[in-house]
Amino acid sequence: MSLNQRVGQHIKHLRMKAGIKSQAMLAELCGWKSQSRVGNYEAGSRTVSPSDAEILAKVLGVDPAEIIFGYPQSNKRSDISEDEAVLNISGFEFWDSDTPLSDDEVEIPFYMEVELAAGHGISDVREYRGPKLRFAKSTLRKSSVESTRAACVRVNGNSMEPVLPNGSTVGVDTSQTNVIDGKMYAINHDGMMRIKTLYKLPGGGLRLRSFNTDEWPDERYEGDDLKQIKIIGKVFWYSVLL
Known part of the structure; x- marks a missing residue:
């Protein structure tokens, strides 16, 4: 499973936990015009940008780290994958080895x-x-x-x-x-x-x-x-x- 797919699972789990029954409702609460953004995130077909992770975290009432890693930033884990370790260090866009390079x-x-x-x-x-x-x-x-x-x-x-x-x-x-x-x-x-x-x-x-x-x-x-x-x-x- 790619990092994008794991992030998608985290978003869906947190959405259901918050009592938000539909992707369209979450998109509306985030101020996004289309449900497709949430749908793509949950499906793991789109990489979550840092700014969108912060918006999702605010709406869902969680730490932004829970969107990406599935646990609060204050928690310590020993089973972090190589992709997650590199991501945690870089501080840039959320990506893994399956995410294609952009033109820039x-x-x-x-x-x-x-x-x-x-x-x-x-x-x-x-x-x-x-x-x-x-x-x-x-x-x-x-x-x-x-x-x-x-x-x-x-x-x-x-x-x-x-x-x-x-x-x-x-x-x-x-x-x-x-x-x-x-x-x-x-x-x-x-x-x-x-x-x-x-x-x-x-x-x-x-x-x-x-x-x-x-x-x-x-x-x-x-x-x-x-x-x-x-x-x-x-x-x-x-x-x-x-």
């Missing part, structure tokens, strides 16, 4: 677990076959990012808090490896992926800075020590899970 959408690889040692990692995003996140082409154009050179990765640890809490997702432009002081970059540090703000030092060295400076003081790398570090790309977007 592209998919970008999402590396949920990144291993950089032994040459693996996100340097070649063209051959990726795992989970992906969807971005509007217009969004990428504003940041001058080519979709074929972009990837998303998950942030681990607390070194970039409070800006990037553990579990945040960042978009990385792998074509941008020249350091601009104070910008965030993904780096391969001796086989470990790290997200840091970078600063150039005289003589070609680098200073790595974390936002959580109380626990993570600045790091300086010069000379031979600099060989441990390879810049993967510049961070152009991030999504935060609170």
Whole structure:
């Protein structure tokens, strides 16, 4: 069963639970002219937009998360599918692998677990076959990012808090490896992926800075020590899970 079909089941269940006997009645309460929108949603033949999910939730008296996931956002579940996990992280349109791309959408690889040692990692995003996140082409154009050179990765640890809490997702432009002081970059540090703000030092060295400076003081790398570090790309977007 696709995510759209599961969402359709949630809407129908919540509609009946609220005592709204027909799709036409729900459509009217939502301010929609046609019953077909609710019918398509319940049938799973149409993807529910975030704005429509909020309208449905308000009419049905539930948390918007119940429309999509079938449970309130405050509840914790351990059986979330891969499609739902990607959806929960992205914060964009509600979709799954069966939903076709629109004319203004592209998919970008999402590396949920990144291993950089032994040459693996996100340097070649063209051959990726795992989970992906969807971005509007217009969004990428504003940041001058080519979709074929972009990837998303998950942030681990607390070194970039409070800006990037553990579990945040960042978009990385792998074509941008020249350091601009104070910008965030993904780096391969001796086989470990790290997200840091970078600063150039005289003589070609680098200073790595974390936002959580109380626990993570600045790091300086010069000379031979600099060989441990390879810049993967510049961070152009991030999504935060609170």
